[in-house]
Each structure stands twice: as structure tokens, then as C-alpha cells.
Amino acid sequence: MVPNDTTVDGLAEQLMEAVAEDMKELARWLVQHRQGELRTLEDGLRASGHRLLCRLMEESLVQEEEVRREGLHPGCAQCGQETSWLGQRPKRVHLLLGEMVLPRCCYYCAECHTTWAPLDRQLGIDQSGRSPRLVEAMALLGAELPFSPASQRLAQLCGVTVGPSQIEEVTEGIGQTWQQQEMVQMTRAFENHQLPPVENHYPWLVVALDGVMAPYRDGYHEVKVAAIGGVEWVPPEWAEASVAWRYVVHTGDVATLGKLAWLESYRQGLEEAEQVIVLGDGAPWIWHLAEDHWPGGVQILDFYHATQHLWAMGRSLWGEGSCQVAPWVEAAKDRLAGGKVEELLAQWRDLQAQDSEGFAKELNYFTNQRQRMKYDEYRAAGYPIGSGAVESANRHVVGVRVKQAGMRWLEPGIKGVLALRALLRSSQRWSQWWDRQSLPIPLAA
């Protein structure tokens, strides 16, 4: 029943009465400090103002629970059967604003053997009594920072005390929940042909794929990263392109990464994109995925990786530490960028150093990849030639969070943290996802 204005006014007055003492205390404090600096006032207001706001909210919810108590017992949320009244049980609720204690009406379902508080459900608070916005803030900070500094930042910025282990539990658990949802979407798409809605339409899509080593307890393992970029308008020069990036990070097999990345490219308008560009280094798995999922896409070997191979080649030619390596590499780099890979290959084949194992290996690399090194053509068409995107995804989605000194991860933890970071770094993703979840969001184990 929606209360009328008179009832609302009456209830509001009751609220004001209930917090009158707290209000007076706050006013008294303000009078005492009004000659002080703003930072003193702001600190004080944050603490006691938040306390007052929590009290107001608490009182208002208590009023509402009184109404509930008078009403009919609700049916069980799970089976719909009649429930029995257990009484009002208090629960401490943790918010970004502080804490409140709510005496919730509790019911028992004999069929499901569960105790049920409708208010918990209405508010979306989790088992530990945390509010959805607090959970979101914990996950955000845990995705950005190691758990101890994350806990300190939450205290510094919001005045809320949450231990590092709680932040860890929430960050990893929510990250895994999101990852599991993606796996379900992937299975639906690939096994049941149920495709997700298309969210954007871009004239060009760039798919950049790479692997990055991450420290686990039992040594380094490769984590696979896909960056899917929607090019918002097609520029004459790639450097001017405005790109909306979405990231997929997968700690498991290549085939799954490929499917997850395809799913994201589908959401970004793959079916209608005029041009798809796949960027990667020389790793065969990248080009297999490109053939499977983005056939007809322009395959480009990332220029940055190619230059790293030029350095390796130069060192095998001139010897480690030789001052001739750098000028040789610079000259070769210019010609490579100019699309002269066939000329370079012809020249290299004539070189004596073919006896060197290292040189032969690099020559083989360039021979195998030459179809993806038409850099003059790519640049003329306005395509990107360096997978700066995926390189920086490696760094800003994976490296800066999980490769800090002393970090050694276990699979469930790193999987959750990286999934959440990919969500956080992806264009338009974070709030969209949080706002669509039914609450409380379960923490996957």
C-alpha cells in the first residue's frame, strides 16, 4: 500500500523525533567547530553525519518492519508454502555510510527448513550483512589494489573498516561469479545457438590476442588476454582512432579464450562490422583462433613483436653487445615498416650467418609470418600495426595487479581477480553489470 501525503508527513515527523537527540548532538558539534578549518568540519560531518543518516534510515526501516509485523505472514520465498513467525531478529548491516542494526521480521518454512527475513531480500544485503554498494566498493578496490592497501583506501576514503581478507573473499568470489556467467553465455552460444544481444555497432573491430606470464605458487603460468576494440570512426591514421576496448582474460585453455573473445566481439557488432583486424605475435594458437573465429579478418603481426625478433636476429648476426646491432636493427625496422619484408628475406637468406642456429630460427619466423607483415599496406588502409592495445592490456589488466613483488597466486584467486579487472577496464561494462545483478550477488567458490 502506498502511503498518502499526510501519512508520509506523519511518518517523517516521527523519524525526526527519533533522531532528534542525534541531530542536536551534531548541531552542537558544528557550533563548537564552526571556527575551525573545513577539513575538520568535513571529517566530523563525514563521521557523525553518516551516523545520523544511518540512524534515519534505520528508523525508517524499523517503521516499515512494524507494518510488516502487523500484516500477514509472507509465503516462503523458495517454495511459496505458508511460513511460521519466528519473531524479530536484529541484524547488523554494513554500508558505505557506516552501520545500522535492523530488527528484521523472521519467518520459518517447515518445508525448506529455512529461516527467512523478507527485509534482507528487499535490501539485497548478503550473508555477512553487507550492502550491495559496499560489496561493489570492496570488489572495485580489490580489483585495483592488493587487498591490504585496498582495505586501507576504503578506510581513508569512506571511513569504513573492512579487513583485507574480506576484500579478498569478495573480490575473488564476485570475479568468479562473473566468469561463470560468461561461461554459461559461451555454452549457450556455442552449444545451443542462443546468442547474446548485440550491444554496439562499430565499422571496424580489432581483436588483439596475447599471452602473459603470471606468478603462481608453483611457478609461472601463461594467462591469455584478448582485447576487443570497437573503432568508433574510421580514421585516416590509426593514431587518431578512438577505440572502445573490452577485455577477456582467461587462465585456462586457448579454445575457451577463443570462444569468450568471439562472444565479446559478437556483442560489439561482429556480424555487421565492415572490417575485422586480428593482431598478435607469432604464436600459432593466435592464428588458429583467428581462422576459427574471425575468418576473413586481416591478420597483422604486431610490429612491436616483429622488432623484438629483429633484435634477436641482429644479436645472432653481430654478437651480443656489439655496437653494430642497433644500427642494423634500426635500418631493418625502417624497411620492415615500409613493407619490404620480401626484400629483407632475400637479403637475409644470402647471409653467411645462416650457420647460426639463432639466426636460422629468426629467419624462419619472418618467413612464416611474412604474409602478416605488409605494414605499408596496413598503414595506408589506416589499420593498427602494433598491438599496443594488447601489450598494454597485459600490463594494465594483468601485470600491474598480479605481478607485484612477492605475489604468488592460486588458481581460484587469480582467476577471480583477473576476471574482475577485465570487467573494470572494459568500456561501459562495470556499472552495467553491477546494476543488472539480482542481489545479493553470490560469491562463487
Ligand SMILES: [Zn+2]
Ligand atoms: Zn519453503
